[in-house]
Amino acid sequence: MFGRGRKIAPYLFISPFFIGYAIFFLYPVIQSLQLSFYRQVGLNKAPRFIGFDNYVRLVTKDDLFIKALTNTTYYALGSILIIVPLALLLALILHSPKLRLREFFRFLYFTPNITAGVVVGIIFGLVFEEQYGLINNLLLAPLGIDNVRWLREARWVMPAVILLGAWKWTGINAIYFMVGLQNIPPELKEAARVDGATRWQVFWHVTLPLLRPILAFVLTIAIIGSYNLFAEPAILVGLEGGPNNAGMTMTMYLYTRGFRELKMGYASAIGYSLAVIILVLSVVQLVLIRAFRED
């Protein structure tokens, strides 16, 4: 009796996690995979099995899905090509021992990250406003640049969201890079300097390769974060993505189809497409920067 109880006890102790995981994660994941092969519309209609119809429709007939995919990829590229290098640059500056008030700046760059997306969206809605907004009136007008219709003109919507993303995410990524920089032994750099390497050569041949694990982490998080982008564009331009759906991201598309039009089967198919895209991109990216290499 006792012996058996002792064997069960450890499992009982760790069971809350598994029960929670099974109910709130595993079940919905499996259920939505099943649902993605059904047509289920509305509140009380029985689902009907339709095989791959949802997926086929997504890829071949649904222009809006393709647009959401393009928009999201646009943002992902922006966030990787602008935010990540910017964060690295910022980390190098903040890492410099010569900088005064370093802790203050670190705190400052971190604060956007802990501000709720909805709050950020509302404030930036005012910042980007064309007639009365901050950017047009205080930054562009003194340079003689005409009002940019940030949230009104399709081509400016994503740049506005990327600007917002840069404001929000550069700081936290810089902190990741700083941790990486702190872990690089100073002797390595000193040795390189002694051997006559220039600053640039030290950065390119010593610092950057040693930052690779951090870079892999930051890029993976950036890709996943980009493809999950929701709150900021939703608040800035609305859940339909604003002019010409230019700000419609994949998660917004999933949300509107699923919870606004109650097409649960279709929304599940969108969700699974999104998961596959993120998985493939993350693997490709990890292979590209050779994160799996054992050196």
Added chain:
Amino acid sequence: MKKLNVVLVLLASLMLFSAVAPVAAQELELWAFVNTHARWFREQAERYADEVNPDFSLNVIEIAYGDLHDRLLISIQSGGVGAPDIADVEQGRFGSFLRGGGDPGFIELNAFLDQGGHTENLVAARQALYTSMGSVYGIEHALTPVVLYYRADVWEGAGFDPQEFVTWDDFVEAGRAIVAENPDVIPLHIHGGLHELLLRQQGHDYFNADGDVTIDSAESIALMDWLLALKDEGVAGDPPAGDALWAAFKDGTLISMVGADWYGGFFKDNAPELSGKWKAAPLPAFEEGGRRTSVWGGTGAMVVKTSDHVEEALSFLEFSMLSIEGNVRRFELTTLWPPYIPAMANERLHAADEYFSGQDLGALFADVGPEAPPQWQSPFRSQLNGLRVAAWQDVIDGNRSPEEVFTEIADTIRDEMEFES
């Protein structure tokens, strides 16, 4: 083992106590998406507790427009988890609840309305918005007659009296003269609902009585072309969105508003400093003798099926939404013109409104109300609006023609209808 027994006994007694604990007060929850409605509901709840049921209390929760409907749909779909007892559902979003042809999750009100003798007291064309296959699910808040709100100081200062306008041509002519004097002013701003409500003024709509999509009708396209032509000559314009809209009203850029009764309350809430500067007139007609109003918006109060207090909720709605006092008080607080016929003749609806330069707004709504055109509900309304909103800026900017865009939207909706049939 002994310890276990003690625990079990404790647990059992706890359950027993909670089961027999008396229900002290009846607290119901209500969701609303505009503060004007919420304010009125709170006042009505207090009155109801005073006069009918002292145990009654109503928790009125204000949730943003989009969120309210999304959350309500989700909680109804999940069997009523977190759902309120009563909810305001906007007519433009009610269609989503009918998607797929199922039960929308609200209490059917036919028997309740018939028994109380209320059915014939409500304007049928408004109730149609909350009716699906003969079942009524909501009680309308407002008749939503559309009028021309205008800045009396600006128009009269320029020598025009919008009360005298008979047709839109009169309006446009006066608008031209005002713009010639002051090119920064926008006499007619093309807000997101303007095309839709003017189309209804002409007797058409985005969906017809049979539920077919008609946004690509010749009338609809011609109307949008006309608005764009007005924009080209500077009489009409594209207003800023969100909070900036109110900034544009306050700085005098926007000098009119083609809006429904509820817009009166919006003015008072969002631009109190313009009090005394506004007036309202019947809409100019498209041809002489034509209809002088339209309908725009509207919201139905509904009782959620999973509520534990259905009887009490219905009794409260009867007290507030189906009484002369409730309807009159709502007009006083929010300028919503009652869709409840017995209230229409009440003299308190004709008090001078300070905000509107002492005008008797009620007389105007009563005058144009009977002409209000019908509007048809469709499960696809909300999706059509989503598509229209996305394409709107391209149409306004002249990047794409109304014909191209409206045809595309209509085809998408027809394709959806077929996919779901």
